[in-house]
Amino acid sequence: MNISFGKVFIICVATLAGVSCTVAPVHPPQPSAVPIERQEKITKIDQTPLPSKPSPLAEITEIDKPLIQYKPVLTPPPIVALLPTSLLSLRHTSAVPGGVAWITLPKQSATPPKILYQKRQVVVLRHGKKWVALVGVPLNAKVGSHSVIDQETRKRYSFKVKYKKYKTQHVRIKNKRKVNPNRKDLQRIRHEQKQIQAALSSYWQATSNSPLPLMQPVKGRFSSPFGLRRYFNGQRRSPHKGLDIAVPLGTPVVAAAPGKVVRTGHYFFTGKTVFIDHGQSVVTLYGHLNTIVVSPEQIVKTGQIIGTVGKTGRASGPHLHWGVSLNNTMIDPMLVKQ
Ligand SMILES: [Zn+2]
Known part of the structure; x- marks a missing residue:
């Protein structure tokens, strides 16, 4: 039941408990916010035809205005490392086991080509308008024809590995286990060899500075050259794969080039050792250290x-x-040191 009394509305609902009533205000019709005259004016304006589309010339004029500043998209320049003049001597050294093969690539691309030797990416440096690949040749490489491959074009470039006679060295070691390791030692050696291989095959990283030549890490007498065919206590062992520099105990050892330390450890044969990655597959190893800092x-x-x-x-x-x-x-450090 709705009963209206002027400005209020009384709503009564009959329930079992009796009759309940609520009072609700009545909203009278609101006067129009716009006078009728004005409403007519608006109606008139609404009926006028839409303005014609601006001429294409006007649109071009609008676009020509520098409303938005567009930044040019910059592509990063290719990482190019120039071949230092001190490495030019490598051009005249023949590729031998344990040496470095110099391969001039006819490709004149802006970016360095990816060159692989035995599936491993090699150092590529800019020399004039061409690229030069510097390939480390394994000490056990067979004499004869070898080749590298351009990963992109699949083009092969061949080079010859010549014979080199390495001298023989006899060394006397007091600790006989270092010459004839026991079973436990052999397990340790096998485990360490995997770690050493992982450090030497550190991630191939492009560098804008040539990772070569290298600074000699300590000044002193070269006691054992690279490649010696060695006998320990009269027993033939693997050839010498580094350069020994004899200096007093405690002499500071420095990094041969800028780089990142990839591994440090205490190994059965090389003792306390540091591995540094210089980019482009160049890794240096410092062995028999007394301390590592x-x-x-x-x-x-x-x-x-x-x-x-x-x-x-x-x-x-x-x-x-x-x-x-x-x-x-x-490879022989003598070939790439300053
Ligand atoms: Zn050595």
């Missing part, structure tokens, strides 16, 4: 102290065993 992932500069000379591992006296690896291949 760097840690993995650390970025080092050329000449930065990384440890001190010792005689840890299989060593007859204090010296630095300096190893240089190109495309995961140990």
Whole structure:
């Protein structure tokens, strides 16, 4: 039941408990916000035809105005490392086991081509308008024709590996286990060899600075050259894959080039060792250290102290065993040092 009394509305609902009523205000019709005269005016304006489309010329004039500033899309320049003049001597050295093969590539591309040797990417540096591949040749490489391949074009470039006679060396070691490891030692050696291989095959990273040549990490007498065919206590063992520099115990050892420490450890043969990745597959190894003052992932500069000379591992006296690896291949450090 709805009963209206002027400005209020009374709503009554009959229920079992009786009759309940609520009072609701009545909203009278609101006066129009716009006078009628004005409403007519608006109606008139609404009926006028839409303005004609502006001429195409006007639109062009609008677009010509620099309303939005567009930034040009910049493509990063290719990472190019120039061949330092000190490496030009490599052009005249023939490729030998444990040496470096110089391959001039006829390709004149802006970006360095990816060159593979035995499925491993090699150092490629800019020399004039051409590219030069520097390939580390394994110490056990067969004499004769070898080749690298351009990963993109699949074009092959061949080079000849010539014979090189390495001298023989006899070394006396007091710790006989270092010459004839026991079963437990052999297990350790196998495990360590995997770690060392992983460090030497560090991720191939492009560099805008040539990773070569290298600074000699310690000044001193070269006691054992690279490639010696070695006999320990009269027993033939694997050839020498580094350069030994004999200096007093505790002599500081420095990084041969800028890079990142990829691994440090204490190994059966090379003792306390540091591995540094210099990019483009160039990795250096510093063995028989007495102390190590760097840690993995650390970025080092050329000449930065990384440890001190010792005689840890299989060593007859204090010296630095300096190893240089190109495309995961140990080469003669003398070829690429400054
Ligand atoms: Zn050595």
